[in-house]
Amino acid sequence: MSAQTDCFVHDRLPPREQWPQMRYDLPELRLPDRLNLVEELLDKAADKGWADRPMLRSPKITLTYADARERVDRIARVLVEDLGLVPGNRVLLRGGNSIGMALAWLAVVKAGMVAVATMPLLRARELGEIIDKAQPAVALCDAKLVDELQLAREGRPGLREIVLFNAPDQAGSLAVRAAQKPGDFAACPTAADDIALLAFTSGTTGKPKAAVHSHRDVLASCEAWPRHVLKATPDDIVMGSPPLAFTFGLGGLLVFPMWAGASVYFPDIPYTPEAMVKLIGEVGATICYTAPTFYRQMAPFARQHGVPTLRQCVSAGEGLPDATRQLWKQATGIEMLDGIGATEMFHIFISSAGADVRPGAIGKVVPGYQAKVVDDEGQEVPRGTVGKLAVIGPTGCRYLDDARQSNYVQGGWNFPGDAFVQDADGYFFYQARADDMIITAGYNVGGPEVEDALLRHPAVAECGVVGKPDEDRGMIVKAFCVLKPGHEPGPELVKALQDHVKATIAPYKYPREIEFLPSLPRTETGKLQRFKLRQAAR
Known part of the structure; x- marks a missing residue:
């Protein structure tokens, strides 16, 4: 039986016939039907002899597994006792990589809520789309990143409170509230298939989607x-x-x-x-x-x-x-x-x-x-x-x-x-x-293979290769290149790069057009946004 009393995510899962088949073929993948991910990873660390081992390190502090558990438990009490959250509520998390962000994520999941972590560089418009989709009740936000979130919150009363972390001395901050709580909290008795997180895709193809993952999914991934x-x-x-x-x-x-x-x-x-x-x-x-x-x-x-x-x-x-x-x-x-x-x-x-x-x-x-x-x-x-x-x-795909x-x-x-x-x-x-395969004059060309060839030239720092519509060939191979310092764009370099590719891989794969850019469009996770290059090529 589910411990999640807010069924918002469960009610918005795809129809069962659209679910992936889940396979648990190995003995270690056959997990119990009732488990809490954070209880398994953090609370049971002491049973494995890890209580006094370091878990989270930074230039200022090192927390052992026991230290981290105590801090997570205090934050979980804030979520339940001060903020009135119940299992299944979504909690938006906004922060870069830090001990504070890690502790907040673990507390949300341990308390049976659904973690909705967001990339730190997102702007108000993008955050607003995530809020509209996930309907979080509360946000935990790094104090340095609150401005865009406050803008996104305007006109969205469902997000009823923003609590700051990495703000240890600020009144009402997560640290100040947590310091007043006892350092023990019993993990929410979640079912293995209760939802632990919504993961928004990084947007390499445009509008992000929210992938749903349960406690079982994440622990199975560990195995x-x-x-x-x-x-x-x-x-x-x-x-x-x-x-x-x-x-x-x-x-x-x-x-x-x-x-x-x-x-x-x-x-x-x-x-x-x-x-x-x-x-x-x-x-x-x-x-x-x-x-x-x-x-x-x-x-x-x-x-x-x-x-x-x-x-x-x-x-x-x-x-x-x-x-x-x-x-x-x-x-x-x-x-x-x-x-x-x-x-x-x-x-x-x-x-x-x-x-x-x-x-x-x-x-x-x-x-x-x-x-x-x-x-x-x-x-x-x-x-x-x-x-x-x-x-x-x-594990498998279930979009919200x-x-x-x-x-x-x-x-x-x-x-x-x-x-x-x-x-x-x-x-x-x-x-x-699959949508980046370039079919040119009947040949299949993979953009990454051409990119690999270009990167072997001493002038090329970065590159992205896409197909450009062409009346005669259907598509041609087009490359966008960022040059290393000391190299100047021009027709001579275009020909040198084309000759280099022809000598490295099958000649029909060479880029018939090369354009030089100061930088390539990338997501916050570093993925090349080829859809933007395709738009530019058109």
Whole structure:
């Protein structure tokens, strides 16, 4: 029986026939029907001998698992006793990566509410769309980011209160209220299928969607990729750039370290490539999460300063060009751990590490999941053939009140929207987003493959490749390039880059048009917004 008395999310789930089939094939995925995610990860840490081990680190403070539990319990009491929230209420969370943000997220979920974390760079209009969709009763907001949220709240009386965190001395702040509460709170007795969070997609294709995930979904994710591929230990110190409001960041920088008894370091300054490399050395970080573009920018600083404690470097969020993988390996000696996941699936479902890495491949399917490459009718295609990726496992897509559900889930399988090739050994090779495949004069060209070739040229810092409508060829390959300092755009460089691509990959894949830009459009999580490049190309 559900403990969530506010059924807003449950009532707006897709019709049952549109749900993905959930598979719990491994023994560790067969979880009890009643569980609270935070009780499992935080309250039971003491039973595993982790109570006095560090959990959350910053330049100013380190909290053990026992310290964090006490603070989470105080915040949970504020939510229930002061703010009058009940299980199932949505709580909007607005903040960058910090101990305060992590504690607030854990308290919301432990108290049985639904966490709605939002990217820190969102403006009032975007926040307003999320508020309209999720209907949160209360917001917990970093004091530095409250202005846009206050603007978004105007005319939306359903969001009845904004409580500030990371404002320890401010009257009415979360810290001041929590300090007056006892440090014990019994976790809400949620059903495993009660909702823990709404995760808004990062908007690479336009209007974001809200993916719904239960307590069972998140804990099952812990038993898949972290257990079988990442293999973190209690001695690991984790760092990274993806926001906690992004499922890549929530898993990598909070949930998965807690599952392993590890600790996470949150800096008090924004990451730059050089600052991250230096902090890895100062903190002794052993696991790093960031996007391929950031690894590429970090590589010269890693070569200069060294990263002696680092043992795992996880890349996800967008396709990893092999040029970037090799650049990082040359700089550090570390074989990057690539993975593909989805907000809709919570986290990574195809990945390989260490000796299992194959050049150019993302990896094999993560234990607990099944994946195949299919045609437009959903029939599996022969190995070596380009098709659409279909995935099934212990997590799956359920959108909140969104007609696009039937696009993502078909016949019980999840279709993340990616074009892949699977080889005879079961390795998956990313081609492009399915809608980014460029069909030019009858040839299929994957934008990421052309991008990888361009990135191997010494003049190119970043690039994005899309199809541009063309009367004669249907489409042509068009590249948008950001140049490294010291290189000037011009016809000579265009020809040099075109010749370079022709010499690197099949000549028909070369970009017939190249445009130089000062920067590329990206989401807050670092993903390239190819839809904006396609609009520009048209």
